[in-house]
Structures are given as structure tokens and as C-alpha cells.
Amino acid sequence: MTDLAHPAERVTTSPSTDGLQGSARTLAVIAVSLSVLLALLDYAIANVALPDIGRDLHASASSSIWVVNAYQLASLVSLLPLASLGSKVGFSRLCRVGIMVFMVSSLLCATATSLPMLAGARVLQGIGGACIMSVNIALLRFIYPHAEIGRGIALNGVVVAVGVALGPTAAAVILSVASWPWLFWVNLPLGALALIMAFKALPETPRSNQKSDTLGSFLCILGVGALVMGCDELSHHGNVALSVCLILIGLGAGVVLVRREAEAPQPILPVDLLAKPDFTVAFVTGFLGFVASNFYIISMPFTLHDELGLSAALTGLLITPWPIGIMCAAPVVRRVADSVSAGVLSSIGLSVTATGFLLLWLLPLQPSVFDIAWRTAVAGWGFGFFQPPNNRAMMVSVSHARAGGASGMVQVARQAGQAFGAMGVAAFFAQFAHEGARACLLAATCVAASAAALSASRLFMRG
Template sequence: MRLFETRAGDDGLPGPERFLAVLALVSGTLMAVVDTTMINLALPSIAADLKVTSSDVVWVTNIFQVVCAAFLLVFAGLSELVTRRRIYLFGLGTFVVAALGSALSRNLDTLLVFRALQGLGAAATLSIGPSIYRLIFPSRLLGSALGLSALVVGGGYAAGPTLSGLVLSFTHWPWLFALNVPLGLASFLLARHALPKETPRQGSFDTRGALYSMLMLASLFLTMNAIGHRAPVWQCAGFGLGMLLAGTAFIRRQRRAPYPLLPLHLFREKRFTLAVSASGFAFVGQGLAFVALSFLYQEKMGLSPLLTAWLFTPWPLALMVVGPLAGRLADRVNPSVLSSIGLGLLIVGFVALALVDESTGIAGSLWRVALCGIGFGLFQPPNNREMMASLPAARSANASGVMSTTRTVGQSLGVALVGAALALGLAVQVTLWLGALTALLSLIASVARIPLARRAMRERASSRSA
């Protein structure tokens, strides 16, 4: 395969070593993504078995997401001090131990403790995964590598609900967690053998910045979750105030810290800033769509939950097919142009979904969701390539942390927007129009960096010829 060919002058790992390292990354990432999607379907079973309410059992998902969001930037910064390899191995090991603990839990409190530990492990692996791709692959194949990452994530999102349904059809929910143990152990051993070693950075760790970051991101997620679940105003305001105070303290600390957790000067690079902006708006739209479509299909069209889940599959399946192709193209043509075309298709898909009514058939729904998936697949890998390639390789861990945080925050904000819109009594189609608007904002950011990306490609070509 082209991804594992070695040419003279390549940076990264040689071809055979590259294959094993990628296999370790793919298995670890797939495990975390599948776990995130398959547990949601099991929440009713967990509630019945542990004899808890639906509002309480939701925290099995929430606490995983809160902890994961809070530690993304922390692990990205810490990886420079102790190396990405060690952080990734710590994440895999923690995830596997916590999965075993979750499978053996017999009350909600114990399960929540282990789910929090799983969120910690997932944060360690997901925060630095994209930057390890840059460490493994030569620069000429970065887009293809990130396209492979999109394929894995898309496959995980598509397989999670189906796998969960199959397992629950034959056995009980603890097996959903137990499945991660053998896969996680195999991934850990492979990663320990195959992932490249690095020389750690000298210097201190920004402990105060890490604390502010955790408080800021956890409060941000809790604020969005409270809005999305129509919590009392005082609760939403309290979380929001905590987010603002922690965010202000975090920014001040980053300006003064000798080794900041998130160097703010990264955002002076316009290509990076615009890629982050485009990613954030696009993931708001994705998070919004996944929740809005559940209400649209079940309440507006009267479809069953199982059929609703099936109607979601064209999105991740299209991402699996288009993402790797877009990643390969991004190594040859302007990535910003590809991202912009993808966002244009995403906007059309959102508008088409907003026009769905009771008369729209299954086929009419499928092509609309597939169009969104094609657009998102054409957007994401080239945009991620721009985000990673616009900064020096030494800052790839920071870029990876920002990428993961932007995705998590964007999706959570999309969920919160749906909750707020429904709480105000707005029709679910209105939220899909909001999705089209966020995709349009993403398109504006993407188009704005096309000349910058073109200039960077010219400079890279001239440096090679020299």
C-alpha cells in the first residue's frame, strides 16, 4: 500500500515499522470510539439491572464525557514532558483496567468511578492520537494518514450501535465493557512494541494551567449538558459562571507560564486558527444533527428507535468511504479547497433534511443523511491536515490536543443547541436550519484560508526543488 512505502528522504518510521505502529493506533482509537457509541444503547438495561432512574443512569455516559473533555489539553501538554508514547500507553492501560472494573460493577456508584477512569484513559489516547500519526508518517503522506484516522472513527461510530444491539440480544450489558479487555490488552502490547520513542522536553509542567483547563472544560461541558437537558436556569448560570472564571484564569496563566499548556502564539498562524474555527463550527453542526434527527424520525415521522438508528448509518459509512480518499487528495491538491467543497455539500444536506416531513420516505431520508456524510468526509481529513501541517512538527502535540478539544466541545454545543431550541418550543426542523448556518460559518472560515494554503504549497514545492 502507498501508506507504507518508504522513499528516500522520508521522515517518520520505515514502512514495516509504520504498519505495526498504525495498527496499534487504529485498534486503540477504534476501541475508545466504539465504547462511546455502544454504551448509550445499553443505558435502559443498566438502569433496570442496577435499579436506578433514567436521569441517574445518564451519568454513565456524562461522567465519561466530562472527564474526557477536562483532560484533553492536559494530556496533550504533558506528552511533551513525558513523551507521547508513554501517555498513549498510560491511556490504553487505564482504559482496559477501567473497562474490567465497569464490567464487574454491581452498583451505580462503582460503575461511575470506573467510567470516570475510562474517560481519563480515552482522553490520553484521543488527545495525542493525531500527533502520533505525524510522528509515524512522512509529511508527504500526512493527509492520507489522517484520512485513515477518519475511516477508523467513522467505522467506530457506525459499528458501535450495531455491536451493542447484537451483544444485548444474547447477553447482559457488562459484556459490552468486558469486550474491551482482550482488545485493549492486545493494543497495549502492540503499542508498547511498535510506537516510536522520543526524547522528552526539558522543563516544568504548567500545573496551574492544567487545573484551570480542567475546570474550564469540565464547566463548559456541564453548562452545555445542563442546557441540553433543560436544567433550571440557576444551574446553567452557575456552570456558565464557573466556565468564564476558569477560562479567564487559564488565558492569563498561558500568557505568563514559562512552559504553557497551550501556547497562545499558535493562534497567530492564520491557517491554524481558521482550520480550528472551521472544525469547531462543523462539529457543532454534526452534534446538532445527530440529536435533531432522532427527534425528527421518531416524533415527526413516527419511526421506531431501531429504524432511526439504521437511518443514521449513511453518515458514518459515507465518512468511511470518502474520508480516506479526501485525505489522499489533500496530499496533492489544496486541502482548503477540498474542505470547502465538502462544507458546501454539508450545507445542501442540512437544508434537504430541514425540509423533511411526514411524506418523506425512507429512501428520501437516506440520501439526505448520506449527502451530509459525504460532505463531512470530504471536509474533515483535509481540514485536519491543514491544522496539523500549519504548525511546526514540534507543536503537533498541541495541535492534536486542540483538535480533539474542538471536536468534543463542538459536538457538545450542538447537543445543547437542540435542547435549548426544543425547550423554547421550536420545531426540530429549526435546529437543522441552525446546522446549515453553522456549516456556512465553517465554510466562510475554510474559504478564507484558501490563498494561505496555496502559498504554503508553493513554498513547500520550492523548498523541495531547492
């Protein structure tokens, strides 16, 4: 395995990197899983309550969307700076800080009396979630031995799927008996449990002695934020001049940051990791996989509700086979993730996902519930089979000293893919009007198939 650590790099502590054993590993995995679940439940939990929030806070529907956008944008732009910070202060410490920030911001969300207050609290909540998500896979490298890291990443993938799937469901249950502030109050007991477990069970990890780079963090946030907002504005057919200006600002900030950090042992924007072909292919494959998944996840409810005339409750129910399929793939992929290459496993998974999307695109005009459910489950199973080996390939291709940067890039691939997938859906809806939802399913098929082909290229990289 190639060590990409810079020769000048040093750590202030040197705990064992051979993983934990027995009950220590079990408790540490529970701690990571609870923290990830906390962060992901709120990723989409507020979506269901947007009409109620807008009404209570006297905000328009378009303005209320910032309750969701503020969390997602804050999380995405802060991932890499926080992953870099985790390398300096320790991954476990940053995870604990993230949980505490998340709890405080949840309290602020629950007590907000205006939309700007709620959006600001959601920004803070997104930063807390990014503290957790930027280091969770890096922590797995210190919890599991190298030979079993694939098992840990597979389990983490299940937790991610459960967290994403439970968000809207939990929101629906809570809103049936309480008002929307309780969507945030419930984070306090879950956060307290996660925090106790994080202090009790998370292992200490090496800490770099590299100095903090405030300007570099600002450039990273500016670059990612401007690029995402510019592309989003363009996808909604907004102001073209503004879109181009934002994109140029984002690219310019990125170029300045890369040049500034050319000799840094642990750069905030770890483009040096992309010099390794294994890492680059896995990163782009992951990005494309999540672009495809968001083409499906965002557009499918419109197909079910608007085109097929299904109720909102049944629409939500028919999305459920997607995370169920992901969870069903976990026992299989856990057994083979550490012994079979990602070039084989991820290619199979993405091919199955593309097949599932294609079958959904080919649905008959009057499909039964079973017709929709089994096709969705097939696509979900493939997605669950693709993620863990691909994430493992990114993590094991770098040294333990670069685990923070690699973990941050895993999450960037996920969140950037989701963001650009959402932009693609908006662009397709604007371009194809009533046929937009079906066009998105075909796009999901094509993107997933392309990702499968890219993944398979790993089988030929070493000749």
C-alpha cells in the first residue's frame, strides 16, 4: 500500500492503528453509529414539516426551503476544513464536539421564533453534523483492523441508509402527535446518549502537529460554496451572469487554495490524494453513484404521486424498499468486502442499481404496488452492495496519517453527488416539464451504468 503521508508530517500521539477487539470494538461501533444516526436523521427530517414551519413563522414556501438548504450547504462546505481539523485535534475529539454543537443547535432550532433564526440554527446544526460525518469513516480505521475495515464500512453504510430513510418517517410520526419544534427536541436525548458513548468508547487517534490554516479554511468554504450555489442557480435557469460569476469565484478560490497548500503535509483540500489512481477512480465512482441515486430519490415521488396518482402515504411507503434493499445487501457485502476487490464488487452493485432504475423507467402504465416495490428493492440492493467496497478502496489506499483527508473526501463524494443530482433533477424538470420525472429515471440509469463502467476499469489498472 502506498503511503501518501508527507515526509515532514509528524503526530503528537501514536495510539495503536491495529484496531480494537471484543467489547471495546462493539462499544466503539455503537458510538460511531449513534453519532452518524444523529447527524443523518436531521438531514431530511424537516422536509415533511416545511408547510407547517412556513405557516407558523409567517414565511413563504420558497423561503421555507432554506430550512433544508441551510443545513445541507453548511454541511457540504465545512466537510473538508473539519476533516483537516480532525487530523489536528483527534477524530474522536472532533466527533464529540460535533455532537455537542448538534445538541445546542437543535435547542436553538426548537426555540426559533422566526425563519432567519431557524435557518441560522440549521447552519450551526449542519456544521455539527459535518464534524461527525467528516471523521466517522476515519474512526473506523482505528476501530477495525486493516483486514476487517470493509466489515466496518459495510455496517456504517447500513446506518447511513437507516438514518436517511428514517428522517421523513420519524418526522411523520412526530408531527402526527406534536408540533414541528419537537422534530428538534427529540435530538437532545439521542444526542445525550451518543455523547456518553462517544466519551466512553471512541478510541484516541493520532494528532498532527500541523498549524491551523484559517485562510485556507475560508478559501475552501468559499470555493465549495460558490461553486455549488452557482451550479444550483444555473440548474434552475436563474441569472446566468450570477451563476457564471459564482462558478468562477469558486474555481478561483480552489486554484488559490491548491497553490497555497502545495507543500502542506495535510492540505485542507487534499487534491494530492487524487494523484493515486485507485483513490481517484473510487472518488469519481462514488460521486457518480450518488448523482444517480438522487436522480431517483428526488424524482420518483413525482412519478408515483403525479403520474400514477398514488397517495402521499403510499408514495412514502413505496420508497421504503430502497433503504430495505441497502440493508439486505449488507450481510452479503460484509463477508466479501475485505477479500474481493472493489473493481468487482462495486461494478456488480452499480450494474444491479442501473438495472433496477431501468426497470422502474420501463414500468407499465398501470403498475401494481408489487411491480414498483421489487424494482425499487433491486436498485437499493445494488446501491448497498456498491458503497462499502468503494469507500473501503478510498480509505485503504492512503496511510493512517491521511485518514482524515480521505474520510472527508468520502463524504464530499456523497454530498456533492447528492447536490449535483438534485440540480440535475431541477434542470430536467425545467427542460422536460411533465416528462421530467421519467427522464430523471433514465438519467439515473445512464449515470449508474457509467459509474459501473468506471468502477470496472480498476480491474485493468494494474495490467
